[in-house]
Amino acid sequence: MAEARADTAARPATPVRHAITPSPKTKIQAVAASRGEDIVVATHRLSPADTARVQLESLPGAATVIDARQVLKGRNFTNADALAFQPGVFAQSSGGGDGLRLSIRGSGIQVGTNYFRSGILMMFDGLPVTTPAGTPYELFEPLGLRYTEVLRGANAFDYGGLQLGGAINYVTQTGYDAQTYQARVEAGSFGYHKEQISSGKVIGKADYYISVTNSYRAGYQAQTRANSFGVNANFGYRFNDRVSTRFFFRYRQTENGYPGYLTRSQILENPKQAQAPYQAWGSIRIQPGSKYYGNMTTIDLDDRSKLELGFNYQDAPIDIETQKNSQVWGYKTVAGVLNYKRHDVLAGHKSDTQFGFMTTTDLEAWQSNRVRVQTANLVGLPIGQMLRHVTYGGTENYFHIRNNTELFDNFWLTTASALAFVQKSSGVPFPATAAGTNFAESSVNFVPRGGFRYVITPHVDLYGNVSRSLQPPNDWNLNYAGPYFPAGTPQAGMNSGAGKLRNQTATTYEIGTTGHALQNRWSLTYYHSDVRNELLSVMTPQSQAVGATIYGNASPTTHQGVEASLETTLYRWAGNTLSLRQAYTWQDFRFRHDATFGHNRLPGIPEHFYQGEIHLDTKAGFYAGFNAQVSSKVGASYDETYFAPSYHIYNLNVGYDWPGKHRQVFLSVNNLANTHYAAIVVPGYIAAGKELAVMQPGDGLGVFAGVSVGFD
Template sequence: MSSAVGPLRACALATAILSSPVNAQSNGQKQLPPVTVEAPQQKRDATRRPSRDTTRSPQIARSRRGPDTPAQSAGNQIGASRVALGVLSAQQALKEINNTPGGVALVPAEAYRNSTVANTIKDILDYVPGVFAQPKWGDDTRLSIRGSGLSRNFHLRGVQLYMDGIPINTSDGYGDFQEIDPTAYKYVEVYKGGNALQFGANSLGGAINFVTPTGRDQYPNGVSVDFGAFNTRRLQANAGGANGSWDGFVTASTQASDGFRDHSWGSSNRISANVGYQISPDVETRFYLNANEVRQRIPGSVDRTTALNSPTTAAPVNVANDWQRNIDTVRVANKTTIRFEDTKIELGAFGVDRHLMHPIFQWLDYRYKDYGGFAKVTDDRVIGGFRNRFVAGFNVLNGTIDARQFVNTGGLKGAPTSSLLQKPENYSAFAENSFYFLPNVAFIAGTQYLFAVRDQHVNFSTNGDLNGRSTFSLWSPKTGLLWQVDPTWQVFGNISRSAEVPSFGESVSPNFLNPALPNIPFFLIKPQTATTFEVGTRMKRPDYAWELTFYRSNIDNELLCLYSAFGNCNVTNANKTIHQGVETGAGAAIFREIFVGGAAPDKIWLNIAYTLNDFRFDNDPVFNNNLLPGAPRHFVRAELLYKHPNGVYFGPNLEWVPQAYYVDSANTLMTSAYAIWGLKAGFDNGGPVTGYIEARNIANKAYIASASIIDRATSTSPLFEPGTGRAIYAGVRYRW
């Protein structure tokens, strides 16, 4: 155990004695913040401000128990009228994110935290259209937004992850889900594609930001217990409070599971904390700590027959060589917020120490030391009688990777095979202006500039690694319109550019090359660029909500698997590809007053999210106009819940992939179509006690949840990840 994170188990228990009382109102059954909550009062009297806030409406990211959420009570500002300046409430974040003329979503914790086991990122993002998230084993998940990172058979690429605005991805672009604790956040923001401009995101998939509570939030103290199938168990606790200018919050969890498949057991210990100090009513600084200790066995991908007929079976080589992915991480950061009359400035810096211990085909021992900073200015004022909102900033994410590999002998570190020093650098600057030429219509234009470096020095290698350096200089402009039809309804459209710089993994090691093809080391891989056209609309009203987005991305040099050797996918640049699709979601009270009438009637609530993916080569010299492998054409998630005003709810849910999808670029081998269903029941009236019981895949159907991809597959290609069989989970949470 790393000494840096060894005390996590103790910290999880220590949170119980750090609590302080909170005044809070019951939040009933509502799950999304209302439109009318105002931002913190600035120095100038609100009557002198333009009445622009009344035209904004929240993104319709829905709770699974309905689209309504209460306002936070005034009493949650402990001991004072202060609010956190640098961490928006869910209400404020919804208003902020709705300034985006494109595909975005905000998922409040109440949408998943109190009614599901919330083991993985899939539990958070299940009902966000356009997002395909499927667990593979443990916390590891195959995540793709609008077809991003389809060729990445391990780790994450194509979506940039942030925690409180601080990067989770490594400085060369890799991402891992082991550092995500679904119990730790108060809401999650999803910015698809070029809509993630403000984060310096440079990828087709965009960015996801996980936001933790502060000591000034409602219910800062709590404890929860979850348990269920495959010997899954989790204990989580959090504590917080405020005293005058100071506030603090800490949350910790310890979790373990034997896993559905053989050789898939794992455990994790995680802690997140922040301390804020308000220097004045308009200046706040906040310090963050995040640490993780994860130990996870890897069952591996298997062939299609095994996946569908013996889904618990692990790949033999994974068992023989004890494949694992173990991570220790410590992340520290500071963010300072300064508020003026019409302007807000945010400044921050961070450092990350990540140790990856990863016995697979070789024993990977990687030490990442990442660091960086950011600055952002937001100016929202009336100029010449017109509202104008200007946002600009810069981001720096640099690091060093001490990448050492050894022979893997039954899970033990053997003789060294390589030692590399990799130095990625990323500098981005952005600016975006929204000019309201009509009171409810804005013209939006912006751009981002990215300068990136990938530098590798080979100290020693028997793997054929090469010295090399590549630099990238990329502009990503964006323009769009945002029409606020009424306070609950928006229409938007935009044209944006995105660029994805390759990581060190986007390379073809010389000793793995197809002899018929030239060497393509990492420093010759080109950046992936895309131009995306997007139109859509979203609405939220008391008893129904919906969103609908159409998009098309024309992509140059997409990072794809075009050929392979020894069963391994080698990622290189395709010529031209097309990603297009439809993202739609809806929630509605289809029946009301079944047994209870009045101002708070009972309801039957329908939630549905549907994604249409059409990803294909565009006159490729080898694969013509074949479909791109790795993602289903249709993906449906639906839920029907009866909700009683006393907080009781129950009902079925469905996950449906009606059409199998290809796993190879040659379009010769497919997954299988499937439909799985479950049931959940629970109690949540917005008060201090919540509980749930949930049954998943009740029919115990064998299905393929996700798949790795390759250029040309055979019937024995080990590419498939079996879905989890029948499982029942339960949990209870107490907060105050």
């Protein structure tokens, strides 16, 4: 969905965020930015997504709200479907699994699809899902959401999001905005089917929402069978007009086949094949049952101040059965947030201040490697024999403060800073002969931010900011940066200990504009980041000896780009609308004077990425859309000698939404030309003229249909 902003002449001075338990009688009182007084300009109740969009207007930078009602008009298999048409966001799924290739402004550019996400703060309802290990991805079921906030770069500061990519906040439906009973079914090509049943209702001062989903897909590519089952529930209670609380629970289990990676020639010739020997091994990644418990309580202390207190607990076990050795992981973490917000008038100027604290800590974090396939160096060892046990630990604590003051009419100055305490550790207690078995590092970091927002006219505003970002390495990165067991041992090729990694930091300059005029609504942002110690793959003499790359800190790099969206109403007649929405991203990420790679571009992400859709909405309820996704070629090696080809993908979506009723049917046809293309590239180190198996194919031609029925 292209970015859409409300009239900038009517918006609050600070992002209040979504209400934890919204009142059904809530009305929006807008603030006329061109005056120093409050003016009531709307008496109707806005939708939760529209309310969030208005509240984000005070940010001096790029942010988007994705309304789930628009996303639900087509297939919702993975979060790649939900995050489409977002400028600056690169989200691609391969094989229909949950492990996306997800990056904002080059964040986590090195992380593949079968790892915890890096470089973006991920949240449910304002509570952090990101842990010291990164972000587990299996709980991010796209069905059951009301809207999603995408805050790019330092614009996530109010949430404690200090990472280069910013933050994504998934906001769940509640009893206030859900049907009492609802059922949805999707089915189509590649053996795909997905079912959802849900219920939500307000009962006096309480409300509830629960969604149960189940999905299966045989797969377009061999060895990509995927299935999942999940529960998403919450319960809210309003004690009085000032105090409310909401409890959250999520559970999900998944199984995703692992086909390995293909070369460029393999994808162009036959993208349905799996790479040997993964099909023979029956390689699969299993999340046997991840659990999430959370609570958020809001207290309106008075008419000018509010306190938010939240916590969550996560248990994310993983069983990776993809290689000759299995990897069983255990992660249990806790997190908490505390936010105090107040609105003041200082010397005649409106001023809004927020104090916040976010913390997340490992309670239990470990990895065990066991024999899965008896290969040459494992002869004589029984299946299931323990080879190595690794422990991890970490805590991340962020205290942040922000002030937003209207210095003069229509001009707002934002100042902010954060103090971060980060501690990470790793050890290899088994086998006892491991070298460098324990390693720990900690740091205290100061992260400043400043920005402005100027309302040029009631329909056009200009913003800019300068900020620092901080991205600590995931705790498991430390082990992958360490030394190796010697050749000839059963553990050969595995890391025998941890290594030091510095925090990735960056200074980012951002300027942009949003507005609407002449049937157009736009968003345009340019950013430039000077990055230090970027976390990338590197090769050392030790890793080269075993034919591997490790995580390391790169020489200085530069990230810059343009993020643009445009919504245009082409024609309106008799309650019908023909519109065009477009999202374009230019991304230029490169080394600066690297000893090996000079000024080469960083591989893995396309330089140019475009999505456009022409859409028809009729008064009778029929809708149709034809869209295109265009990607430039993608670097697949650091030496810039190997690339995934550019591609054009065309899709069609038609449906009918019964006016005034909660009934909907749709038909989606994806990749109409059956194009063979690489959706995901996890770059290799040096190709030197050779083809590397570093690509995963996108789906071929697929037809999908769905029906949703709800009633109160």
